[in-house]
Amino acid sequence: MKKIFLYGTPGSGKTTIGQKIADDLDLDFFELDDIRTLAQKGKNAEDSPFLFYYTTMAWQKFGELNRETAIKGFLAVRKEMSDRALKFIKNKNMSLIAESAFLDPAKFSLLGNCFLVVCKDELVHHDCFFVHRKRSDAVEKQFVAARYIDEFLIDEVRKLNIEIFDNSSQKIEDLKNLIK
Numbered sequence: 001m002k003k004i005f006l007y008g009t010p011g012s013g014k015t016t017i018g019q020k021i022a023d024d025l026d027l028d029f030f031e032l033d034d035i036r037t038l039a040q041k042g043k044n045a046e047d048s049p050f051l052f053y054y055t056t057m058a059w060q061k062f063g064e065l066n067r068e069t070a071i072k073g074f075l076a077v078r079k080e081m082s083d084r085a086l087k088f089i090k091n092k093n094m095s096l097i098a099e100s101a102f103l104d105p106a107k108f109s110l111l112g113n114c115f116l117v118v119c120k121d122e123l124v125h126h127d128c129f130f131v132h133r134k135r136s137d138a139v140e141k142q143f144v145a146a147r148y149i150d151e152f153l154i155d156e157v158r159k160l161n162i163e164i165f166d167n168s169s170q171k172i173e174d175l176k177n178l179i180k
Contacts, residue, residue, distance in 0.1 A: 002027070003089065003112025004179055006099040006165075008153065009146035010056055011129025013167035014099040014117040021176055022097045030092075032085040032100035039084050050080035055101040055149065056142040065141050070148035078102045086111075101149075105162050115175065116157045118150055121168035125150075128167070 004027070006014040015031060022029035036051065045052040049061055050073075058073025059065050082104040089098060089111060105114040119125030129143050157164055165175045 001093070002095040002179075004097040005103060005105075005108045005112055005114045006097065006117050007101060007103045007105065007108075007114065008117035009101055009149050010054070011125055011131070011143070011146060012117045012119050012150075013128055014101075017117060017165075017167065017172055017175065018097045018099040020172055021179065024176065025097075025179070028092075028094055028096040030089075030096060030098040032081075032088070032098050032103060035084055035088050036081065039081070048080070050076045053077060054142075056145040059145050065145060067148045067151070070145040071152045073145070074102075074149045074152065078104055082107060105157065105160055109160065109162065113179065114160075114162050115178070116153055116162055116164045118154065118164060118166055119168040120166045122147065124168035 004021070006018045008014050019029050021027070040051050043051055050058055053061065053073065055074045055077045056070075058077045059069040060073070061076070062069040062072045081100075081102045085098075085100060085103055086107055089096075089108070105116070108114050119128060125147070126143060129146060130139075133139050154164065163178055
């Protein structure tokens with residue numbers, strides 16, 4: 001069974017790429033953020049804030065937006081959500097592609113192949129980030145947080161020997177060739 005995991009910040013293209021490759025390779029596709037709703041049942045944002053904050057918003061629990069608070073918030077969401085997603089995937093006895101911003105590549109790489117999806121070109125990332133978001137000062141801050149988190153993720157994968165797919169300069173076919 002082939003299990004492929006795409007992760008990266010919002011707007012990097014992981015959902016679009018994942019769906020396209022899943023269709024092309026006839027694999028099931030899962031957006032792991034969908035498990036958040038199940039995880040929230042019976043919980044509240046006061047007691048479990050990182051079930052309710054998305055990766056680029058969690059910095060707000062730690063103060064003003066800067067690199068440190070963005071990464072701290074991201075890691076808090078990852079801690080809250082990654083094991084839930086891992087349990088979900090372990091119960092899937094099928095070949096699949098799954099994507100999420102919060103997955104922990106050190107854990108998921110034990111189940112399959114992980115690929116970090118980034119847009120190293122900031123302008124391309126900015127355009128992609130706002131495809132499904134309305135522009136506002138608050139959402140611009142989420143984009144800034146995403147760029148801080150991108151830097152962190154790129155540093156992290158270098159230690160884990162995980163492939164980086166740059167959606168601003170590579171073609172989906174390049175990633176498909178790595179997957180096959």
